[in-house]
Amino acid sequence: MKIIGSEEHFSTKETLAHFRPPGMVSPKDTGSKVSRMSIGETLSNAEARLRDMDDAGIDMQVLSLGPGVEDYDAAFATSLVAETNDELSEVVKKYPNRFAGLASIAPQNPEAAADELERAVIKLGLKGALLRSHSKGEHYDIQKYWVIFERAEKLGVPIYIHPREPSPDMIKPYQTYPELTGAMWGFAAEAGLHAMRLICSGVFDRYPNLKIVLGHMGEALPYWMWRMDSKGPGAKSKLKKKASEYVKDNFYLTTSGMFYHPALICAYLALGADNILFAVDYPAESSVEGISFIKAAAICPGDKEKICHLNAEKIFKL
Amino acid sequence: MKIIGSEEHFSTKETLAHFRPPGMVSPKDTGSKVSRMSIGETLSNAEARLRDMDDAGIDMQVLSLGPGVEDYDAAFATSLVAETNDELSEVVKKYPNRFAGLASIAPQNPEAAADELERAVIKLGLKGALLRSHSKGEHYDIQKYWVIFERAEKLGVPIYIHPREPSPDMIKPYQTYPELTGAMWGFAAEAGLHAMRLICSGVFDRYPNLKIVLGHMGEALPYWMWRMDSKGPGAKSKLKKKASEYVKDNFYLTTSGMFYHPALICAYLALGADNILFAVDYPAESSVEGISFIKAAAICPGDKEKICHLNAEKIFKL
Numbered sequence: 001m002k003i004i005g006s007e008e009h010f011s012t013k014e015t016l017a018h019f020r021p022p023g024m025v026s027p028k029d030t031g032s033k034v035s036r037m038s039i040g041e042t043l044s045n046a047e048a049r050l051r052d053m054d055d056a057g058i059d060m061q062v063l064s065l066g067p068g069v070e071d072y073d074a075a076f077a078t079s080l081v082a083e084t085n086d087e088l089s090e091v092v093k094k095y096p097n098r099f100a101g102l103a104s105i106a107p108q109n110p111e112a113a114a115d116e117l118e119r120a121v122i123k124l125g126l127k128g129a130l131l132r133s134h135s136k137g138e139h140y141d142i143q144k145y146w147v148i149f150e151r152a153e154k155l156g157v158p159i160y161i162h163p164r165e166p167s168p169d170m171i172k173p174y175q176t177y178p179e180l181t182g183a184m185w186g187f188a189a190e191a192g193l194h195a196m197r198l199i200c201s202g203v204f205d206r207y208p209n210l211k212i213v214l215g216h217m218g219e220a221l222p223y224w225m226w227r228m229d230s231k232g233p234g235a236k237s238k239l240k241k242k243a244s245e246y247v248k249d250n251f252y253l254t255t256s257g258m259f260y261h262p263a264l265i266c267a268y269l270a271l272g273a274d275n276i277l278f279a280v281d282y283p284a285e286s287s288v289e290g291i292s293f294i295k296a297a298a299i300c301p302g303d304k305e306k307i308c309h310l311n312a313e314k315i316f317k318l
Numbered sequence: 319m320k321i322i323g324s325e326e327h328f329s330t331k332e333t334l335a336h337f338r339p340p341g342m343v344s345p346k347d348t349g350s351k352v353s354r355m356s357i358g359e360t361l362s363n364a365e366a367r368l369r370d371m372d373d374a375g376i377d378m379q380v381l382s383l384g385p386g387v388e389d390y391d392a393a394f395a396t397s398l399v400a401e402t403n404d405e406l407s408e409v410v411k412k413y414p415n416r417f418a419g420l421a422s423i424a425p426q427n428p429e430a431a432a433d434e435l436e437r438a439v440i441k442l443g444l445k446g447a448l449l450r451s452h453s454k455g456e457h458y459d460i461q462k463y464w465v466i467f468e469r470a471e472k473l474g475v476p477i478y479i480h481p482r483e484p485s486p487d488m489i490k491p492y493q494t495y496p497e498l499t500g501a502m503w504g505f506a507a508e509a510g511l512h513a514m515r516l517i518c519s520g521v522f523d524r525y526p527n528l529k530i531v532l533g534h535m536g537e538a539l540p541y542w543m544w545r546m547d548s549k550g551p552g553a554k555s556k557l558k559k560k561a562s563e564y565v566k567d568n569f570y571l572t573t574s575g576m577f578y579h580p581a582l583i584c585a586y587l588a589l590g591a592d593n594i595l596f597a598v599d600y601p602a603e604s605s606v607e608g609i610s611f612i613k614a615a616a617i618c619p620g621d622k623e624k625i626c627h628l629n630a631e632k633i634f635k636l
Contacts, residue, residue: 192507257548
């Protein structure tokens with residue numbers, strides 16, 4: 001079976017030189033693997049990456065930038081992502097059967113971000129964009145960011161919302177135990193809240209064909225689909241649909257960093273195979289372990305084809 | 319099959335008179351059912367409650383106070399919970415086959431809370447205590463509160479940690495959409511973080527037989543059991559066990575307010591039947607709907623007996 005990994009990260013020398021995880025204690029202090037590893041693999045190392053994919057049996061990686069640019073000065077970030085997208089498109093062109101790419105964009109200047117998304121898709125052949133959850137503490141449900149979603153819908157490409165440490169306005173109770181600011185707990189708390197803010201904002205009523213991708217088995221949204229309706233604003237809501245309907249209609253989730261059968265089965269029962277994409281979260285996670293996980297999943301072969309490659313081919317237009 | 323509801327709420331005239339949901343907008347504004355209903359049912363209405371139980375087929379309710387006292391002045395709260403526990407024990411004594419009770423305690427004075435827990439268990443025959451997540455913004459992993467856990471372990475009774483709105487240090491990004499501060503999302507974000515803080519604090523190494531009960535299908539902890547280990551502090555941790563092992567060894571979860579098969583199956587696959595207890599979350603939820611849900615669950619009869627009554631009988635010593 002063909003296998004595509006939908007959230008696989010890279011860095012560049014330039015992005016690595018500038019990256020500091022703001023608000024988070026350093027990976028050294030938390031002992032967490034995630035930041036240490038996910039910023040460590042540049043595209044210059046494509047051959048090593050391909051060997052890792054071959055060893056595991058991964059046909060294609062959809063590449064996205066690991067270190068975030070969301071907290072830099074707007075002008076610098078805007079220029080850095082253009083450079084990064086150019087570099088990414090070179091690698092994709094060199095290995096068109098092995099790599100596809102998601103653009104980096106700098107939401108600090110929303111209009112420029114929308115333009116860069118368009119350039120990356122039309123001129124460079126990239127397949128959407130990845131944004132880390134919150135830019136300087138702001139979530140993208142704020143209307144000034146909607147131009148990015150408008151452009152994504154117009155181009156027919158998805159936006160991947162990637163976790164990061166909780167926003168400054170909520171991080172304090174996580175910091176008592178530094179590990180809770182990271183992938184152990186805070187990442188999902190941040191990205192899950194972000195997804196719910198998007199739903200509540202009405203952005204999916206305005207752009208009904210907008211596709212948002214979430215990693216980590218949907219940041220637990222599948223677990224809460226009944227309760228988010230049962231305890232939502234109900235008749236008082238200005239939204240056109242129930243919260244869970246937006247999850248079904250506008251969200252796709254990947255298995256990145258969540259090689260856990262109980263969570264996969266929950267997501268599969270809640271959303272069905274059409275909304276789930278395989279991903280490893282390379283290099284933070286082991287490709288071999290990811291493949292063992294998805295092969296062992298108690299999911300029928302036809303649906304597994306969807307999860308392993310058909311959905312990625314459709315959503316990213318591969 | 320005998321059915322026990324493990325998180326069923328009541329109020330008293332006295333507690334209702336004082337309750338204001340701090341930090342939350344009022345239920346009227348959010349349109350949420352939860353606060354409006356869960357504070358509305360006093361114990362003087364025991365006959366109506368029994369009719370509701372009979373109509374649904376619920377044999378016994380484990381009662382706990384709905385409105386919280388955690389933000390009141392310490393002396394007032396300490397006196398209010400003593401009164402409430404006396405009132406609760408009267409109702410339990412009147413209907414010993416239909417009701418059991420969890421004590422209210424006021425963590426504002428931790429030593430007094432531990433003493434009241436002991437009085438409620440030894441003198442009044444109550445079966446543990448329920449605390450709402452955070453008191454004036456403080457979580458109970460802070461060591462001054464451990465005297466409560468020490469006493470609970472000594473008495474062999476569980477502490478139920480009930481959600482509330484996110485603590486003041488993290489509520490701001492939820493408040494943009496008032497519904498997100500409540501049961502739709504923020505309740506679980508608050509109680510889930512609280513559970514993780516308890517795990518990280520080492521309280522379960524100090525009190526290895528401490529039992530914590532969580533509602534709402536474990537506030538999503540079952541979904542994250544693989545990732546909390548994979549991204550936890552690992553070798554650098556001072557804890558004796560992996561995070562997921564504390565979830566298995568020290569936590570029990572109920573189905574309160576989560577009549578959702580994908581989440582139940584996830585919890586069942588993650589934790590097994592021994593850690594799951596049936597609950598409705600009366601009067602916020604429908605008893606009839608809760609019973610329909612658990613009867614339809616794809617769980618073998620023996621395990622369903624555990625979930626529906628055997629676990630409650632064991633953990634609460636009914």
